[in-house]
Amino acid sequence: MNKFKLITVFAITLTLVISACSKGAGEGGKATIYGKVRALNYDATFTTLQASYYAQEENVFIIYGDDRSYSQSVKTNYDGTYEFRYLRPGNYTVVVYSKDSARYNGNIIASKTVEVVKDVQISGKKDEVEVPEITILK
Numbered sequence: 001m002n003k004f005k006l007i008t009v010f011a012i013t014l015t016l017v018i019s020a021c022s023k024g025a026g027e028g029g030k031a032t033i034y035g036k037v038r039a040l041n042y043d044a045t046f047t048t049l050q051a052s053y054y055a056q057e058e059n060v061f062i063i064y065g066d067d068r069s070y071s072q073s074v075k076t077n078y079d080g081t082y083e084f085r086y087l088r089p090g091n092y093t094v095v096v097y098s099k100d101s102a103r104y105n106g107n108i109i110a111s112k113t114v115e116v117v118k119d120v121q122i123s124g125k126k127d128e129v130e131v132p133e134i135t136i137l138k
Contacts, residue, residue: 025065025090027072031122033062034083035131037076037096041138046101054080055136063093070095087122094118098136 039055042048060082061070076082084092100112118131 024088025092025122026088027086029086029088030125031087031089031127031129032083032085033087033092033094033120033122033129033131034081035094035118036080036133037082038080038133038135039138040135042101046137055138056080058096058136061095063095065090065092089122089125089127092120092122094120094131094134096134096136099138101137
């Protein structure tokens, strides 16, 4: 094999190896996503706000990139804060469940829950990205 072909084959192989090693969204990095969850506690008809507070012990889920299911979950602290650490650059989705205040023929659908979704992007390896406050109904 002549020198040019050898260098070309080496360059192509190196490019394929490097691109195969690049990692997308997920664990294994140094970035962080964090935020707070606020709960609004309404009466049974969702007409009177009884309390507003930072939700503690609330499940917060994260989806890495284009995954179809939740990749990780944490519970909020006493002050409603949550944090996902050691993430790589990429796209993420943060999800919290809330009661649904929707009405059907004038009646409240009390047992239904809905997802409150926030899309987040980490650009840099050591970014700390704050998610806008998530509000849920209790």
